[in-house]
Amino acid sequence: MAHAHESNTKRIWFVFGLLSIVTIVEVALGMAKPAALYMNNFLGMNLLNWIFIILTLFKAYYIVWAFMHMEGEVKALRRAVVWTVIFLALYLVFILLVEANYVFEVYKNSTIKWNF
Numbered sequence: 001m002a003h004a005h006e007s008n009t010k011r012i013w014f015v016f017g018l019l020s021i022v023t024i025v026e027v028a029l030g031m032a033k034p035a036a037l038y039m040n041n042f043l044g045m046n047l048l049n050w051i052f053i054i055l056t057l058f059k060a061y062y063i064v065w066a067f068m069h070m071e072g073e074v075k076a077l078r079r080a081v082v083w084t085v086i087f088l089a090l091y092l093v094f095i096l097l098v099e100a101n102y103v104f105e106v107y108k109n110s111t112i113k114w115n116f
Contacts, residue, residue, distance in 0.1 A: 015066045026055050
């Protein structure tokens, strides 16, 4: 019985360490803002933002995988949950980018000036 508890403790520390490393990378990139990533665009957004989105999705996926015990579920349930969330997250990012670009273009090309 003690061995199972030890295994769970080891697993929790591993997940904590992995998610901490990813968060530290995100914070370091946000503070440093490397010009190579910040000044280059891909699909209407700079590469640094894409890295933030990808790392955040990775953390969300791993939290669901580890702490909601999805690795122990049947394959069909795992796919139904994980792929739905991934699809909805990507759809949200797409909608946000399209709408943000539209608002930016309206303010950029109109007589209304930036007043906020």
